[in-house]
Amino acid sequence: MKEISEKMEDDRSLLIRAIKLAEDGIANGGGPFGAVIAVKGQILAEAVNRVVANSDPTAHAEVQAIREAASLLKSHDLKNCTLYCSCEPCPMCLGAIYWAGIGKVVYASDRHDAELAGFSDRYIYDEIILSPSDRHISFVRIENTGGEEVFKIWEKHENRITY
């Protein structure tokens, strides 16, 4: 655990910390989003949105915090962690949360608040439920290219680790 928090904190105070990170991040060239990952009330990782600052469209606060926490724990599995985020996670971050096996997510504002501030969260939630061919971004499937065979090779691979 980092020195920044040796004491146990409750959900509300950890969420307020994530919001404070978001506010501080704006002044430092970040987007208005912050995230904290804690284990049993102790802070493990903190992050802010760095999309523009880092030229990295995936550098949302939640993704940055998950990457940091996983690196610290030397594991892709964050099942004992709680994620606190200033705003409801977007679909990208929700996917990252599921892949990481995060135990619980606590958030303050939501996709509609983000939309009013000019962010595409709600739009992407609306797009993701469409069939691939109906989306604004063109999703084209090409068959008979060997895509399924890769999974067969994977299933026969002795050292595979499933997640």
Add this chain to the structure above:
Amino acid sequence: MKEISEKMEDDRSLLIRAIKLAEDGIANGGGPFGAVIAVKGQILAEAVNRVVANSDPTAHAEVQAIREAASLLKSHDLKNCTLYCSCEPCPMCLGAIYWAGIGKVVYASDRHDAELAGFSDRYIYDEIILSPSDRHISFVRIENTGGEEVFKIWEKHENRITY
């Protein structure tokens, strides 16, 4: 553009290249997924799944390729890029694709093939459409914590760059 491809390639051959990366990635400790990002048929970035190898739950081939391409272009905006991926992007990668503004996505196998091979893609697609309180992972909103105020600070911030 990288030296690996100076010539123009068509969608089918670039997709087959992404599938070959997936296959090669398995032998090198990666998951069975590969991705290529190209601009007008010229390869800009290539990546494989490194979730377990890198202890990074976000290290899907598509996310890795997007991060690499954005870093090379020094921009979070990949609107002129096409993404080729061995399997249909999961919700996390779909979100990353939208945030990056990728122009077109070409893929081979889909979420159902991935499920048969033991991956959670389809499950996460099913979870994302549920209301936050109905999901298997607990999503808890706490109000009156200042979350909406951060967006108001953002809107007044002179140097903000929207994306």
